[in-house]
Amino acid sequence: MSKIKIYGSQRSRAARVTWCARELGLPYEQVEIPFDQLKQPAYLAVNPNGKVPGFADGDLKLFESLAINLYLAKKYGLGRFYPANPEDEARTLQWTLWAATELEPYLLPALLFALGYSKDEAAAMSAPEKAKPAMKVLDDALKGREWLVGDKFSVADLNVAAVVSLATGGKVDISYAPDVTAWLARCNARPARNG
Numbered sequence: 001m002s003k004i005k006i007y008g009s010q011r012s013r014a015a016r017v018t019w020c021a022r023e024l025g026l027p028y029e030q031v032e033i034p035f036d037q038l039k040q041p042a043y044l045a046v047n048p049n050g051k052v053p054g055f056a057d058g059d060l061k062l063f064e065s066l067a068i069n070l071y072l073a074k075k076y077g078l079g080r081f082y083p084a085n086p087e088d089e090a091r092t093l094q095w096t097l098w099a100a101t102e103l104e105p106y107l108l109p110a111l112l113f114a115l116g117y118s119k120d121e122a123a124a125m126s127a128p129e130k131a132k133p134a135m136k137v138l139d140d141a142l143k144g145r146e147w148l149v150g151d152k153f154s155v156a157d158l159n160v161a162a163v164v165s166l167a168t169g170g171k172v173d174i175s176y177a178p179d180v181t182a183w184l185a186r187c188n189a190r191p192a193r194n195g
Contacts, residue, residue: 004072007031007043008052013065016162017053020069022192023158024076066096066159073155082155091149092156099163102137106130107163110170128172138164139177146186153190161187 004021006028008014021028037043038050046054047063055062062068073082083089106127113124141148149156164184167174174180
């Protein structure tokens with residue numbers, strides 16, 4: 001198997017993809033893309049949005065970190081990291097899309113402000129309150145469960161944890177969601193999490 005290529009730094013959404021690759025034991029090449037090269041034709045051939053991450057597996061080019069993870073998990077981890085039955089596959093897709101649409105839009109402004117990439121303090125300060133309804137949904141779903149789908153850590157957990165982790169970097173307190181907090185600690189304690 002040839003190495004997959006993951007474009008972007010560990011301080012970007014590319015870190016989600018490298019975590020997934022490590023969980024699956026896949027060899028990969030991480031390609032750093034300087035900011036001024038994101039709009040160059042060579043990189044636009046990988047990700048036409050001119051953003052990171054970009055991804056290549058042979059002739060296949062993909063963008064969107066959570067979708068890349070679903071692809072990797074299904075291709076290289078079907079039955080162990082990606083569900084083999086349609087019901088759990090639907091739950092995995094549900095939680096992945098939920099994280100991207102119901103949670104990330106509220107946590108990302110706080111992270112960008114904390115890192116100095118945004119000056120929108122109002123958006124950052126409103127993030128904790130706006131994220132609460134979604135965190136409650138996740139907290140309720142995790143009551144009495146270790147993992148989101150099935151009885152073991154899977155790509156569903158990885159994708160959602162990668163989004164929930166934005167709260168930490170954005171200094172968003174989620175201690176009011178104890179089941180989320182405990183689950184996130186389990187996810188982040190995995191050896192593949194930080195390489």
